[in-house]
Amino acid sequence: MTEVEVDEVQGNVLYAYGDDFPHARYVLLRVNHAAAAKANLRAWLDQITFGLRPWDRRATVGGDPHTDRISEVPPQARDRPHVNVAFTFLGLQALGVSDDVLYAFPDEFRQGAYARAGANGDVAGSAPGNWRDELGRGHLLLVVYARTDAERDRLVERLTREAQGCMTPLHDLPASRLHSSRRSEQRDDSAWRNRPQGCDSRLHREHFGFADGCSQPAIEGVNRDPTGNGVYARTPPRWWRPFRPLELALEDMGLKPIKRRWRAIRAGEFLLGYENEEGALPVGPPDPLGPNGTFMVYRPISQDVETFSHHIESEAERLGFEPDLLRAKVVGRWPDGTPLALSPERPDELIADNRRRANDFLYQESRNGFPADPDGYGCPLGAHIRRSNPRDSLPGGGERTMAHRIIRRGMPYGRRETGEDCGLVFVCFSSSIANGFEFIQRTWCNTGSEIGLGSERDPILQQGEPGELTGMVIPSHHDRTVVMKPPEKPFVTVRGCEYLFVPSRRGFEWLTNG
C-alpha cells in the first residue's frame, strides 16, 4: 500500500471541504512584480490549508462517528476559512522559475487552456475569443472557502488588499452551494451533519437540479473502500505476473473468463511523485516542486436553465416520456443522484442517501442483483455520467478507465432567482490534464465513436453553433429506440478555462523562497 503524504497536499484535493464550507470565491491574479509577489505569497503560506481530512473537520462536533480518529488539527485551524493557491504556466514564468524546471512540466500545461481550447471542443460561444475576464491568460488562482459568504468576502478583500501593487485581480467569481428543496435535507442538527454522506447531500445541487460530485475516485493510500469509486479491474497476485501475457492472450481469444473486482486507483493518477497505473511517475517538475503537487482545471461554465428545461419538456412531450425521466436519461442519474443503472424507473432515496450504494454499479456486468445494461436501455450510452466514467462498458473493460479518472470539486455560482448569470465552477484535479480532463472531454464527451454512437456528443457539455449540435439516441422500452432532437443552442457555455499547478507545502515554500 502506498503511503501518501496527505499533510503535504493542499486541502480540497484528496478530501473535499464539503458541506461545512459552502461558500467559495475564485480570484484570478496577474503577477506584476515577481519579488514582491513572492514575498506576498510567502506571507500567505500560514493561511493555506494543507492536508485537511474529514475527521479533522468533524472533531468540531464531537469527533468522527465513523472512525476512532481524533483530529490533531487545532480548532482554530479547522474552523477558519480555507485558502488554496494554484499557478498557471505563465504564472510560474512570471515568478521567475528557471527554464529547466519549467520545461519539466507536461506539454498541455505549458501550452495552457487557451491554446488547447479547440481540441477540448470549446467552440462557438465557448471559444477562447469569448472567454471573460482574461481567463486563459492569468497567473495564479486564489481560492477561499468559508462557512459564510461574509467571512469569505472579508478574507478575500484582505488578501487582495495585501497583494495590491504586486498582483492585479483579473477575475473574481463568488460561488455558493445551492440548497435542496427536499425537506429531510433542511435539517441542521449534529446528527444530520454526521450522517454518512450520500449523493443527495443537502447542499450538493447544481442549477439544472441534479446532485453533483456523486462519484469521486477512490485513491490508494487515501480511501479505504474502493467499491464503486475505484476501478473494476483485474488484480492478479504478484507471483502471477510472469504468466500475465498468456492470460491476456487467452482472454483476447475468449478462452478464459476475465475476473475483476473493485480496487483503489494508484495515487500517481492524482498526485505527482507517486506511481501511476502504468507503474511510472507522472510527468512533472522535480523535487521539491513536483512531489505531492497536482494539476487543476478551473472552468466556470454558464448554465442556460431555461433552454435546458424548455428542451427537455418539449422533447418529453414529443417522445412520450415523463420530463423527469428524460432529464434523468440525459444525465444518467435522477436529480437526487440515484443512478439509472440501479433504478431506471424512479429515484430511490435509500440509494441516493448512501454514496457507496449510489456508485456500486456496472454497465456490462450485473452486480448485487441489479441486471447489466450493456445496450443502454436503463442508462443510455450517451448519458453524461456514462460518457465521463464508462466504468466497465468499453472494449478493454474497467482498465480502460483507470488512467482517466479525475477528482471533481465543483461549486455552483450565481442565483437564478435574481436573473444573474448562473452556472457551475467546474474544478478537477489529476496528475495529467491530458490523460484526465482532456481525454474525457475529447474522446468520450465530444465524440461517440468509442461508445458506439458515431458523431453524437455529450448532450449536456456539447458546444457549437445552432445546427451543429447533436441529438441523443435513447434506447428505451426494448423495442423503441428514440432520438432526442438537438437543442437550438447549447445547454452550457464555457466562460473560460485555466490549467493550473497546485504545489505541495514544500513546493510552495520552494517557489516563494527560490
Added chain:
Amino acid sequence: MDQAGTTRALTTLSPILPQRTRELTNRLRVVRYTPGISRPLLQLALIHYARLMILDWLPPSEGNGGWRGLRWKYLLFESNYDGTHADYVRTFAEVLPARILAMWSACFGFDTTVRAKGIPLASSGFQRFLELNQLEVLEFYAAYPYATTLDVRQAILLQAILAEASREAGGHDLARELTGETATAALGPTSPPLTIRQRFSAVYDPWRRSLSGRYGVNPLTIITPLPHGLDETLREACADRRLLEGLSETQTHFARLVILPRHLTDLGQPDADMLDTPYLLFSSDAWGTAYDQIEAIRTKLGDSCDLIWGRCYGYPEDRGRNPEAFHAWVSSHMLPVRYYVAGYPPYPVNEIKRFVQERDRVAKTYARESYPSLVELLAEGGDDRG
C-alpha cells in the same frame, strides 16, 4: 500528410530481435488465418484496415543487382484509424495488450521503452516506442475521409435491415412503423459482443468470397528505391497537390505514400542498416484482386504515376501502351502481407459511400421524427436496394 478528413495513417518499422524472428514469423502465419478470433480487435471501432509485414529484402536501387538482404529483419505495421494519434495508440494499448505484446515484444527497444515496473504494458511507453519507429507519411488518400469505422459498420448493418424490411413489405405495407432496431443500427451501438457465428464468418467469409470470384478488399504494398533527390521532389509535389487524387475514380478505399529513410529505424541494434538510397512505400486497400489494383494505378494515376515511379530502375516508359510490362514491374516490387484485418465487412467503395449517405439520411429522419414510417426510411434509393 498523414490525415485525410477524420482518418489518419500510421506506418511503423521495427527491427526484430534475431532470436525472436522465427517465433514472430510463425505467429503471423497462425494469426493470418484466424483474424476473427481476436475479439477486442473487432470490438474496437477505430481501425478501418491494418496490416503487418516482415521486411527483410529490398529491391535493387540500380540495374546491377538483385534484391538486397537487410542485416536485420523489420516488422512493418500499417493502419488507418479514426481520431488523434495519441488517443489511438492509448486505446490500442489499453484494449489489446496481449496482441501488442505478442507482436512488438519481439522487437528491439520494446523492453526498455514499453515494459514498466510490475506491469506488462505501459501505454505511454508504447506511444514512445511507436514514435521511435514511425515513418514519414507523404500522402494519405481516403475514399470516404469523414466516415468513421463505426459509421461504416452502422451503414452496412442498416442496409441489411432496410433491405429485409423492404422485401418483407413487398411494396404493400410500407406504412407500418419499424422497430427500434433500425434506429439502433443507424445511430446506436453495433452490438460489441461477437457471437460464435460472427467469429466463424470473419474467418470463413474471405475464403468464400475468393472462391466465388468476389475478392473483397485486398492489400497491396509496393516498395521502390528513390533515386537521388526524388524524395525531396515528392515532398514538394505532395505539398502542392494530391498525388493520389486519381484513385478517387477507382475502387481504392485507402492508399498512402511513405518514405523509408536511408538510415532505417535504429533502436540500439548493433550495426543498424544503412541503405544506398531512401525507398518509397506505396500501400493501398482496394476492392478486387491485385491485378485490378495495379491496373487502376496504371490507368488512373496518370502523370502522378510517372512522377512517383518514373525514375525507378526498370520502370516501363510506355506505361499506357504496355500494361503487361507495368504489371510485371509492379509485381516484382510487391511485398507480401503477413496479416491483414478489416474493421468491417468488405464492399466496393461506391457501395460503402452509398450506404453511408443512406445512414446519414436515416439519422436525419430520426432527428426529425421519433417514429418514422418505413415509407420515410425507404424514401430514396429504395429501388436499387437488396
